[in-house]
Amino acid sequence: MADSQMEDDPAFETPAPVVFIAPSINQEHLFSGASYTHYSAVPPALLPTPSLTSPDSLEPGPACALGVDEAGRGPVLGPMVYGLFYLPIPFSDPLLRKTHHFDDSKVLTPTVRSNLMEKLCTSETDLYTQCGWAVDVMSARDIGANMMKPAGTYNLNAQAMDATIALIHGVYKMGVNVKEIYIDTIGNPATYQKKLERIFPTANVTVAKKADSLYPCVSAASVCAKVTRDAALEVLYESYVQKPEEDEDTSKTKVVQEESWGSGYPSDARCTSWLKRNMDPVFGWGSECRFSWGTAKDMLDLKGVAAKVDWPIEDDDETTRLTDFFNGEKEKQSDDLGSWFGHRPGTEVF
Known part of the structure; x- marks a missing residue:
């Protein structure tokens, strides 16, 4: 199956029935619509160590391979997340491929993905002690706001590239000895690779299509x-599920369940149905929605559904100049300027 088909297939994109809530989930930021980053602690085995020959200096940790990939580029609901992963170069294939069977997330079932992430976050496992990871959670609100700026549009590719570069810089600052960088391409691989090589000259950079299938x-x-x-989708969705209410007569609880919004992709019927049912006529939806997406725009523009608002524009006389306020002829016609400072009292005052 082609990647483009997988990315639009709800079966691949819908979260597992019970998804692991990783430490990268910040509920406060998610509910407020703010973007944020999360870095795991660097395993001690990957940190610099004191030099045996020079006590005042440090020896770099083992040479590491680092990979970057994203999830959620196309959905109308939820964040786009850039993930980063690093580990010692010799461990890359035997630990990730042969032992734990990592693969492109789109070909793994939601449950397998969730279980792998849980292992990565469980202390004393080989993944926890030998690997590090980070994510940049780019909120739907910020993505949409950046793409709808009236001037100097900050498109999705530019936002994604900046997120990638910032994540890698963060790992370097934590002391990890990154020597190989592998990235799934944004646009032209050669152009993207040259830019990253200039920014990270001490590492061997590889940018390729389908890198998530090629490099562990x-x-x-x-x-x-x-x-x-x-x-993040699960946490955001919870705000739309009514909490149990006490029934005064029977002392039983009753829960009103809102139908799931599915994967958040426009091709998912559950997503579009949820958007139609939950659209406020004035505000549309919450910060979980990308208002710059055609799906949201079309629903808001649908006649008779959303409230139409006309924003008045004040007339602006482009010929007005500052010196016009000090023109003698205009002063004769209007004494507004003089009225700022009062009038000279005449005899009629007395």
């Missing part, structure tokens, strides 16, 4: 990104 560290990054997005 990118596969692991895709899992981190996808499970974080899955969990």
Whole structure:
């Protein structure tokens, strides 16, 4: 199955029935519509160590491979998440591919993805002690606001590239000895690779299409990104589920369940149905919705559904100049300027 088909297939994109809530889930930021980043602690085995020959200096940790991939580029609901994963170069294939069977998150079932992420976050496992990861959670509100700026549009590719670069810089600052960088491409691979090579000159950079299937560290990054997005969707959805209410007569609880919004992709009928049922005529939806997406725009523009608001525009006389306020002829016609300071009293005052 082609990647484009997988990305639109609700079966691949819908979260697991019970999704692992990773430490990368910040409920406060999610509900407020704010973007944020999360870095796991660097395993001690990957940190610099004191030099045996020079006590005042540090020896770099083991050379690491680092991969970056995203999840949630196309949905109308929920964040886009960039995931990053790193580990010692010799461990990349045997640990990730052969032992734990990491692969592109789109070909793993939601339950398998969730279980892999849980292992990564469980202390004393080989993944926890040998690997590190990070995510940049780009909120739907911020994505939409950036894409709808009246001037200097900040498109999705530019936002994604900045998120990738910032994540990698963060790992370097934590002391990880990154020597190989693998990234699933945004646009033209050669152009993107040259830019990253200039920014990270000490690492061997590889940018390729389908990198999440070719390089184990990118596969692991895709899992981190996808499970974080899955969990974020679950947390955001909870705000639309009514909490149990006490029934005064029977002392029983009753719960009103809102039908799921599914994967959040426009191709998912559950998503579009949810959007139609839950659209406020004035505000549309909450910060979980990307208002810059055609799906949201079309629903808001549908005649007779959303409230129409006309924003008045004040007339602006483009010929007005500052010196016009000090023109003698205009002063004769209007004494507004003089009235700012009062009038000279005449005899009629007395």
